Each structure stands twice: as C-alpha cells, then as structure tokens.
Amino acid sequence: MTLRDTTHLLRRLNPHCAKALEAAASLCQGRLSDEIAVEHWLLKLIEAGDGDIPAILRHYGIDIDKVWDALIAAIEHMPRNLRGKPALSTQLATVLQEAWLRVASDTEDVSIRSGNLLQAIVDAPHVLRAQNAWPLLSISSAQIERILPRLAHRSCESAREEPEAHVSEPTAAASSDAPAAAPVAQETRAVPRKTDEEALARFAIDLTEKARNGQIDPVFGRDREIQQMVDVLAR
Secondary structure (H helix, E strand, C coil), X not given: CCXXXXXXXXXXXXXXXXXXXXXXXXXXXXXXXXXXCHHHHHHHHHHHCCCHHHHHHHHCXXXXXXHHHHHHHHHHCCCCCCCCCCEECHHHHHHHHHHHHHHXXXXXCCCECHHHHHHHXXXXXXXXXXXXXXXXXXXXXXXXXXXHHHCHHHCCCCCCCCCCCCCCCCCHHHCCCCCCXXXXXXXXXXXXXXXXXXXXXXXXXXXHHHHHCCCCCCCCCCHHHHHHHXXXXXX
C-alpha cells in the first residue's frame, strides 16, 4: 500500500476511530514501540468504552476482560526499539484497507467506523499477534454486519438521529456459530475497571488530570490537532 493510499484511508476514519488511533500512537511512544499494531488500536477502542466494539462484544456475550488481557499481554511482548515516530504496521494498514472496501461501495461520503475495523480483523485473524484473543474471533463479520445498524444509542458511532431499531437481533445463544449469550446485566455494564485504571497506571499519562490541573490544554474538541496527528502518522 502506498503512502497516498494510507493517507486517504486515515482521512476516512470517523472521529471516534481517529481519536483512538492518536491515543494508540501515544501508547506506542510510551512503550517505545516503533509500530502502531492492531493491538494498540483495539486496546484504545475498547478503552473508550462507548463505541461499536465494546457494544458488539457485550451484545454477543464476549468476555471483554479476556480480550483486554490478551491485548495487554501481546503489547508487553512487542519490541522496544523506537528511534523516531511510530509508524502504522503492515497489519494495521491491511485492516484499514479491508474496512474501507466494506463501506466504499455504499457512498463516497461514508466514514470507517470501528465496527468495520472489527469485521476486517475477524475476516483476517492473521493480523493479530495476540494469540489469546480468540474470544474476539468467535463472532463472524456477518453477525457484526447485522448488529451495526441496530446499535443506535449503544454506540457513539451510530447516527444520533437514527431511532433505535425494534427488529429482534438473534443473540449469540440462538446462533450455532456464536458464543453463549451474556446475562442482561452484562449488556449494560461498563467496560471493566481495569480499562480505566490498570492501563492508565501502567502505560499512559493521565491527560484528564493534567487538563484539570491546568497543566495542559483540554483534549476534547481538538479535531484540527487530531487531523494533524493523522496526517503525521500517514507520512
């Protein structure tokens, strides 16, 4: 994939995915990793807690804790040889391209959402280095395709004006190729506390606290800066 192709794909990300990619780049720098891997991005998309991927995993009864631990373990074993700015890994570029191919046929105005990224990952599991992330791969892209239009208020990536669909989506328990359905309580539970505490304590700087103390500018609403970061990553 050429530099121009990668830049085009990065600009097709919706704001949620772009912010998660920026956070993944910061995580790489903190870990001295020279490549932004699929695991880095997935970790930040799950950590956000309000996008497609956590909603999809909860809907199909996937244990977010197990996926989280597998991603953390894989990241801990990645080489630490950063000498400049981290670049997109080949696997991540592949995921971007496959996700775009899924949505590009609809309209040129469409953006890539994290549900599309998850579809690309489950269809090409070789892009994952996290060997124990098998719960993530226990759902199919077809199942993700069915649930995406029905996430509504469960995902910040769904159109806010789109009403909640009342069509009954088959749960994982009703599908022979899916994992057992989670209890109702799991459907509405928040992302595990380790998402907020363990990762931030071990791998990140608490930017929220710094902003609260006036040490840095607020992060939210910095769409222009985020776009600049995306452009830098594409170079």
